[in-house]
Amino acid sequence: MNFSENHNLIIVLPLLVPMLTGIICLLFWWRQKFQKGIHLVGGVLTLIASLILFYNVWENGMIVSTIGSWPVPFGIVYAADLLSATLVLLTGIVGFCVGIYALVDIDNERKKFGFFILYHFLIFGVNGAFLTGDIFNLYVWFEVMLISSFVLLALGSEKAQLEGAIKYVTINLVSSVLFLTAVGMLYGMAGSLNMADLALIVPLLEHQGLVTLIGILFIISFGIKAALFPLFFWLPASYHTPPSSVSAIFAGLLTKVGVYALLRTFSMIFIFDQDYTHEILIVLAGATMLAGIMGAFTQPDLRRLFAFLVVSHIGYLVMGIGLMTSLALTGAFFYLIHDILIKTNMFMLSGMVRRMGGSNLMSQVGGLYKARPYFALLFGVIILSLAGIPPLSGFWGKLILIKAALDEGAFGIAAVALITGFLTLYVVMKVWIDLFWKSQPVDELFKAPDEYTLLPMASKMALVTPVIILTLLSLGIGFGAEHVLALSERIASQIIDPMYYIEHVNGLSK
């Protein structure tokens, strides 16, 4: 193995670039034009940095870097296996696309109060959480991410935003305290914070019952962040309040960081009481799917409805973690790749609907098909991908997950996953018909103006291009499923055998 200085830089780049972008933006606080330019360049550079990382990990295997050259179990270690690298790459893509969209979507008032700075610090936190190999450091990255998201959510200080922010902030702080408690207890028992080291120590501990208890604390804490079944109510209460670009980046990334943390800990550290912990995860996954989709039935607000769909589809990912077979993990990773792109795209679309129809309330909008047939097609493709109509991207992940569940004899969760799929199709078709086929419900005189038509051409392009990029990527996942499947299989083979991660992290100290 080759751990040259060069490698160290590669893994740190996806962190350094957004951090520096944020800081440089901060230096130009009074110069809006400069901030915009730096923001765009930063987005492109972050994407390039994550591409370099992904390429290197794909070609040469896992990259590990010790910060400050402390030997492994003692210092903080950054480790990028294929899962981390893929997620960092997706963060780069989503961050770049939403970055362009936000140029037009975010109003000047918010830009003036540091939107761009916070945006890059959010990406910084997300990438850090994906790359760290130290469980306390994971807590710190969660906080970096959370505090940026708090401010992004409340920025603008509209009444609804502040009400949503109170719920979001409180419940996430409770989750952080629980996480900290769990980390403290784990350290007290195992005497280490390095995840690879913990994976070796924890199975040898005397009190396995207590380990399971700590595992449950982690489920609660990460479950809040990932919006698992009984703990998801903060999400639909807050995600529809900020501007669409903020909702888009939240929906695409933040809950997935929770899922990632759950996956990391429950595939490496807490794997010796699977009958108990992973059974709980499966039950929670099923409940999340059903509760989320049933919540989506009656929502009159497009973005609230989408927020419930975010909750519902977290269930599929957690189902893969709960089953913990090679095939199930393959399905979960396939679904994860698809889900990050599609959820971001959906919230960006909701912003466009608001511009075109004047509202996000479905009772106020209608007849968009007549005015914008191509937009209707785009919208249709994206929501059908979400529902999982065969050649589109959502189908393959669901197929693999359900097959994995059937192979394991977990018929209950397979049935729930299928039912949720059907109900999703019902919900998204209802949305599509409401927005596009139903006649315009408001009298022409009182109708909100079509802001979209009034925008200059460049602004229109800035709104449409990111949506089209993400749609093409989703279509690519659907039609090129073979390649994404190969990627997912490789990730799953690395995760199912935790020794891969452990050996690479510890190999450095030899």
Next chain:
Amino acid sequence: MEVLMAILIGGLYAGGLYMMLRRSMVKMLIGLLILSSAANLLIFVINGLERGRPPIIDEHAMALSGQYADPLPQALILTAIVISFGVQAFAIILIKKVYQKTGTDDLDQLRSTDTF
């Protein structure tokens, strides 16, 4: 001493959670403060309390021997305290803003984003 601390920490967790379940926003915030202090104290005592035994390796030894004060939890709480300080400062400002906008301190009144 550890037993006393355990009781204290348990009491703080319970008190913090109780305060968080109150309807007033300010009480909720106080609950949050107590809760994070409880978590910090928990980490502080997690490896036992030691007095006057710094983690310094003897001149002739290769590793620490016997009981010593574990330096890592202290580093952890230092980080955690700084983070919770920042987050709580934000939460206080947020609550002030919410109060200015909605004119109420009662969490039950803040329902407009949950209902329709």
